[in-house]
Amino acid sequence: MTNDPYIPYGRQDICQDDIDAVVSVLRSDFLTQGPQVPAFEAAVAAHTGAAYAVAVNSATSALHIACLALGVGTGDVVWTVPTTFVASANCALYCGASVDFVDIDPTRYTMCPKALQAKLETASQLPKAIIPVHLCGQSADMKAISEIARNYGISIIEDASHAIGATYEGEPVGDCRYSEITVFSFHPVKIITTAEGGLATTQNQKIAEAMDLARSHGITRDPTLYENPNLGSWYYEQIRLGFNYRMTELQAALGLTQMQRLTKIVDRRTAIAARYDQILANFPVQRPIQAPSTGSSWHLYVIQVPQNYHSQIFDDLKTAGIGVNLHYIPIHTHPYYRSMGFKLGQFPNAESYYRKSISIPLYFGLEEKDQDRVCATLEQSLLRIT
Numbered sequence: 428m429t430n431d432p433y434i435p436y437g438r439q440d441i442c443q444d445d446i447d448a449v450v451s452v453l454r455s456d457f458l459t460q461g462p463q464v465p466a467f468e469a470a471v472a473a474h475t476g477a478a479y480a481v482a483v484n485s486a487t488s489a490l491h492i493a494c495l496a497l498g499v500g501t502g503d504v505v506w507t508v509p510t511t512f513v514a515s516a517n518c519a520l521y522c523g524a525s526v527d528f529v530d531i532d533p534t535r536y537t538m539c540p541k542a543l544q545a546k547l548e549t550a551s552q553l554p555k556a557i558i559p560v561h562l563c564g565q566s567a568d569m570k571a572i573s574e575i576a577r578n579y580g581i582s583i584i585e586d587a588s589h590a591i592g593a594t595y596e597g598e599p600v601g602d603c604r605y606s607e608i609t610v611f612s613f614h615p616v617k618i619i620t621t622a623e624g625g626l627a628t629t630q631n632q633k634i635a636e637a638m639d640l641a642r643s644h645g646i647t648r649d650p651t652l653y654e655n656p657n658l659g660s661w662y663y664e665q666i667r668l669g670f671n672y673r674m675t676e677l678q679a680a681l682g683l684t685q686m687q688r689l690t691k692i693v694d695r696r697t698a699i700a701a702r703y704d705q706i707l708a709n710f711p712v713q714r715p716i717q718a719p720s721t722g723s724s725w726h727l728y729v730i731q732v733p734q735n736y737h738s739q740i741f742d743d744l745k746t747a748g749i750g751v752n753l754h755y756i757p758i759h760t761h762p763y764y765r766s767m768g769f770k771l772g773q774f775p776n777a778e779s780y781y782r783k784s785i786s787i788p789l790y791f792g793l794e795e796k797d798q799d800r801v802c803a804t805l806e807q808s809l810l811r812i813t
Contacts, residue, residue, distance in 0.1 A: 434801065435750040437616035437727075440692065440791040448680040455676070463679035468626065470686045471591075471611070475601030477628035479635035482679060483642050486588045486612030486625030488672040490518035493608040493627050494556065496637035497582045499524050503555035506546070507586070508538050509757035509777035511560040515586050516758050524555065525767075528759055530774040534716045536729075537567035539776070544575050556582040556607075563754070564618070564696075564724035565717060566595035573605035588612035591619060592693040594722035601628045608634060613678075616790070618692060618724050619685035621678035637667075645669030695791050696725035699798065703728055703787070706802045711809060713783070727754055730805075731783040736812045741785055743808035749801055752786045 452463060468480040483489050499505060505519035509528045516526045529546055532539040538559040547553065557576055559567040569585065576583055583606035587593070591611045593600040601609045609628045613621040629635050640647060645667030650657045653664050685692075700715070700723070707714055713731035717723060732740050744751045757777040759769035771778065787801055 431748050431800065433748045433750060434788050434793075434797050435790070436752045436786050436788050437790045438792070439615040439620045441620075442684075442688070444684045444687070445681055448684045449677050452676045452680045457676050459673060459675045461676045463676040463683065464674050467621075467674075467679035467682045467686070470683055471601070471626055472628060474686065474689065475599045475603075475609070475628050477601055477603055477609070478630045479632065480626055480628045481635060481638040481642060482624065482626045482674040482682075483672040484625070484674055484678075485623055485672075486586075486610055486614070487514040487518065488642070488670070489610040489612075489625035489627040489638075490514055490558070490584065490586065491521050491670070492638045492641040492672065493584045493610055494518050494522045494524070495641045496634045497556050497584070497607060499555050504552055505556050505558060506543075506554040507558035507758075508560050509759050509774045510536060510562060510755055510780055511586065511758065512588070512755055513758055513761065514588075515558050515560055516764070518558075519556075526764075527554070528769075528774055528777075529557070530776045531562075531780065532568075533776045533779075535565070535568065535718055536562050536780055537565065538572060540568055540571040540575060543572060547575065547579055553579055554581055556584055558584045558586050560586040560588075561590035561593065561600060563715065563727040563729055564589045564593050565715075566590060566593055566600050566721045568718070568720070569595055569605035570720075582607045585609040588614075588617065588625075589726035590724050591617070592689050593724035596720050597722075600724075603628055603630045607631060608638075613682055613685075616726075618696070618726055619682065619689055621674065621682040621685070624674050624678045624682065626674075640667050641669045642672040643669060644671060692791050693724050696789060697723070699789055699793055700725045700728050702795070702798060703789075703802070706798075707805075710802075710806065711813070712805075725789060727786045728789040729754065729784050729786050731780070732785060732809075733812070734779075734782045737783055737785070739812065740805070740808045743811075744785070744787070744801075744804055747800075747804045749804055750788060753781070753784060754786050755781070757781050 501523035
């Protein structure tokens with residue numbers, strides 16, 4: 428073990444403006460269902476160029492209501508990638524649908540358009556929706572994916588949990604040019620945080636209204652949607668089965684001040700990633716590959732190391748007090764999904780990525796001396812195996 432301070436792989440950055448905003452809400456009349464959530468939604472919509480934004484208590488909830496808004500249900504199938512957090516697949520199961528996977532591109536590590544096309548050509552049942560995942564902050568090749576999906580009449584949900592502040596073809600991720608819905612996460616290790624929280628953007632009013640209903644019990648106070656006569660200003664109706672997925676005012680206030688620093692935060696993370704690229708240039712590791720059409724928000728910096736020494740290098744870094752992580756164990760290899768019939772070897776690119784990948788520390792407050800320590804420890808571990 429080491430006496431050096433622990434370096435996490437990721438952490439939030441909270442400034443005085445964030446604290447003041449949350450305290451102000453605590454002293455206000457509204458802790459929930461007040462003005463801060465609509466203001467936060469407006470800020471994200473303005474940044475992305477989306478017409479509508481619907482904030483909820485987690486990105487998992489956002490994925491769920493996105494599926495519901497697209498009519499995903501029993502008898503349907505949804506496709507995503509194996510290399511993602513389980514929520515990208517679980518959201519379809521919540522709706523009673525089944526799940527299948529499309530392998531990742533071997534260099535970009537996001538949904539492979541060629542694999543998608545090949546799978547669609549032989550599919551016994553077309554998916555109701557597909558969920559490409561923008562891994563580590565880099566967008567999937569959405570133009571290519573969209574062109575393929577549109578030919579088959581398939582809806583698209585972008586899982587951009589890693590990618591607030593990222594760009595694709597020079598435009599903000601979340602503008603939904605190539606999808607019906609985009610979902611963001613604001614967990615503390617993400618680019619900006621609302622403590623816990625998520626949000627879905629869309630250009631479609633009906634989809635936005637469906638997600639709004641689903642996040643708050645399926646209840647409406649809009650008289651134009653009532654089935655019965657309006658009995659008074661106190662009246663409301665539940666017109667759908669919904670959930671309590673609302674974001675609190677405290678979370679939204681934090682998100683608002685964080686959004687004000689989004690560009691600064693992404694620029695800092697980009698600079699840290701560039702410094703890693705420079706330091707690790709001569710190391711026997713694979714550094715992240717960035718497609719020319721993308722501008723990553725750098726949620727994660729993932730290196731790939733020799734497969735035979737993956738566990739040893741991972742443990743060396745952990746023992747040295749460096750909080751490395753692995754993003755992700757392929758979903759189809761988890762026991763719950765294996766029980767559905769998925770097997771090892773079905774998605775070889777995702778499995779190969781998993782066997783070699785290590786997420787090293789990257790966050791706004793990472794100091795150069797700590798970054799140097801990460802690289803020096805990695806170098807020492809690599810020297811021991813060569």
